[in-house]
Amino acid sequence: MTTETKPRLVRVTEVPPCGTLPATRRPDERAPWIVRPEGIRGLWWIFGAILTACVLAELLVHLHPHFGVDGWFGFHAWFGFLSCVAMVLVAKGLGLLLKRKDTYYDARR
Amino acid sequence: MLAASLPPGLLLILGGLALPLLPRLGRQALSLAAPLAALGLIWLLPDGVVLSTEYLGYRLELVEADALSRLFGTIFALMAFTGCVFALRQTNVVEMASALVYAGGALGVAFAGDLITVFVFWELMAVASTLVIWSPGTEASRKAGLRYALVHLLGGAVLMAGIAGHVAATGSIAFEAMTVDSPATWLMLAGVLINAGAPPLSAWLPDAYPEGSWSGTVFLSAFTTKTAVYVLLRGFPGTEILIGIGLFMIFYGIVYALLENDMRRILAYSIVNQVGFMVCGIGIGTELALNGAAAHAFAHIIYKALLLMSAGSVLYMTGLRKCTDLGGLFRTMPLTTLCGTIGALAISSFPWTSGFVTKSMITQGAADEHLMIAWMLLQAASAGVFLHAGIKFPWFVFFQKDSGLRPKDPPWSMRAAMILFAALCIGIGVAPGPLYALLPYPVDYAAYTGAHIVTQLQLLLFSGLAFFILLPLMKRTLTITLDVDWLYRVAGPAVAAGLRNTVGRAWTLGLGGARRGIDGLIAWTEATHGRDGALGRTWPIGASAVMVALFLLAYLMLFFLWPA
Incomplete structure (x- = not known):
């Protein structure tokens, strides 16, 4: 994760449909624990424990694979992971080709 | 039984047309009462043809009910009601009126017994939905609405050409399962697929829907594509090409949503993705897969509307829609965050949410037919849904880096609509029985087996892991994708x-050259033969006498001077 030096503050210039500008962060505001570094570290540990548990849980249930390959140990775990990596990389590659500034269409009337 | 033979769609259409004539309070009351009355009417309709009329020598079956039309009618009416609750604070009368007419058109298609009636309501939806897109009145919505209208008029024309060809060939206007074997049926299929957001014209959907107002996009997400799914379910079940088309839509939606920065456009791409699952199920065509497609459409309307309501709430309170501007809103919008997250879990088919009990019927349908490649792709896509909609949307809108903005949760009407649909997402997931009972075929399927829960959790949680590991690659940029x-x-x-x-x-x-040439010719003719032209003007008698004398002179000279 990147660490930020300056806290971000998005400027809202147009009045939103509700009629009033949204409030902004007060300088003395305390960050909730889930965004503090120790909280995030804790969440990763919990997440890791859940991931391990749900792979191990496979030993307790009776799988009924249809195709053979889906009976391999932890198939859905690594298949899900790898297909997501593949999709992100494909999207990235396609992005190199097809991404444009979001004013692309406005610029040409 | 006069009341029971009223077309349910007509109630909403008339309600929508009457809406602009009422004061604000009356409009609000009517916008809530009309969908509820339509819902009641749907459940009073007996099976079979209820209302028919003679038109141009054809017997139009304006209202014909069965399990499938009742399923779609129910969710369309429920969606119209909840959408109107969400939009209670919407002051734009055009939007509310056209949203009701739009929903009425969808109900009209769901209960249409013949192809001509389908077409009439189909076009009514195109017009009403264009008005919903136009209603914010911004330059962007005007242009997007025009592009949207052009694509849908094209789709309507293709559909009409198909229907006309079909009627000419068979003499029948019956709306029933067809085999795609003639140019006419191909045209009909193409016309319906354009509305479903199928390639190559999928772009109309993410182009136009995000330009609706904070409430308008909620209505837009529900009706057009799902009406197309309904028509495919009834007209083209088991058409094999739909498997491939559906799979393409699924991955198109994922990849484009991964690249997108606008929160509502992410959700628009994921409509194409989810409709892809349904189209694929219709292509598989077994009872289980068709049930799955129908049930998934029902569940999808609810969680997609919920997701767009949470996005609409953020837009309503901040006026912002780009992920690059948002983040950290969970602090002051806890209810919106919770409801958005429930919608995100439901779209990802997380156990104990509605998507889990519906989408799995489609994947199971593929497995039962031993379609290994399709099954593998559907599983990969399920992981991808969690990636692009299940985590990406809530993460970049409600969490990620703090935007410093502290908007409050939206007003109560918007909260109530979100709570209702969030409760339905979980309710259907925990107790799918009532939904299964509404499906067109008897259901012999148990979603909650130990193996299914464990494998689904593995699939989803590890795609979650992939998301957070690849987060640096997902950094949002101010871009669109061509x-x-x-x-x-x-x-x-x-x-x-x-x-x-x-x-x-x-x-x-x-x-220009040709014109000048012609002009010259005309001018020359005018000069010689015109009123004052040498050949056209009147000559005095004296001049004629002189002329005759001259000719006589010439003749005499020739006569005397010619050598004999």
Whole structure:
């Protein structure tokens, strides 16, 4: 994760449909624990424990694979992971080709 | 039983048309009462043809009910009601009126017994939905609405051509399962697929829907594509090409949503993705898969509307829609965050949410038919849904880096609508029985087996892991991604401008030259044969006498001078 030096503050210039500008962060505001570094570290540990548990849980249930390959140990775990990596990389590659500034269409009337 | 033979769609259409005549409070009351009355009417309708009329020599079956039409009618009416609760604070009368007419059109298609009635309500939806897109009145919505209307008028024309061909060939206007074996049925299938957001014209959906107002996009997400799914379910079940088309839509939606920065456009791409699952199920065509497609459409309308309501709430309170501007809103919008997250879990088919009990019927349908490649792709896509909608949307809107903005949760009407649909997402997931009972075929399927829960959790949680590991690759940028609409937004106009400057100029020159030539000819004729022309003007008698004398002189001279 990147660490930020300056806290971000998005400027809202147009009045939103509700009629009033949204409030902004007060300088003395305390960050909730889930965004503090120790909280995030804790969440990763919990997440890791859940991931391990749900792979191990496979030993307790009776799988009924249809195709053979889906009976391999932890198939859905690594298949899900790898297909997501593949999709992100494909999207990235396609992005190199097809991404444009979001004013692309406005610029040409 | 006069009341029971009223078309349920007509109630909403008339309600929508009457809406602009009422004061604000009356409008609100009518917008809530009309969908509820329609819902009641749907459940009073007996099976079979309820209302028919003679038109141009055809017997139109305006209202015909069965399990499938009742399932879609129920969710359309429920959606119209909840959408109107969410939009209670919407002051734009055009939007509310056209949203009701739009929902009425969808109900009209769901209960249409023949192809002509389908077509009439189909076009009514195109007009009403265009008005919903136009209602914010911004330049962007005006242009997007026009592009949307053009695509849908094209789709309507293709559908009508197909229907006309079909009627000419078979003499029947019956709306029933067809085999795609003639140019006419191909045209009908193409016309319906355009509305479903199928390739190559998928771009109309993410182009137009995000330009609706904070409430308008909620209505837009529900009706057009799901009506197309309904027509495919009834007209083209088991058409094999739909498997491939559906799979393409699924991955198109994922990849484009991964690249997108606008929160509502992410959700628009994921509509194409989810409709892809349904189209694929219709292509598989077994009872289980068709049930799955129908149930998934029902569940999808609810969680997609919920997701767009949470996005609409953020837009309503902040006026912002780009992920690059948002983040950290969970602090002051806890209810919106919770409801958005429930919608995100439901779209990802997390156990104990509605998507889990519906989408799995489609994947199971593929497994039962031993379609290994399709099954593998559907599983990969399920992981991808969690990636692009299940985590990406809530993460970039409600969490990620703090935007510093502290908007409050939206007003109670918007909260109530979100709570209702969030409760339905979980309710259907925990107790799918009532939904299964509504499906067109008897359900012999248990979603909650130990193996299914464990494998689904593995699939989803590890795609979650992939998301957070690859987070640096997902950094949002101020970009859009080009799509097929580039052809008619940039290439088409450029080609037209090029033609205007080359062929057009030559044409003008040629035309000008020809015109000058013709003008010259006319002027010359005028000069000689006109009123004052040498040959056209009247000569005095004296001049004629002189002329005759001259001719006589010439004749005499020839006579005497010619050598004999």
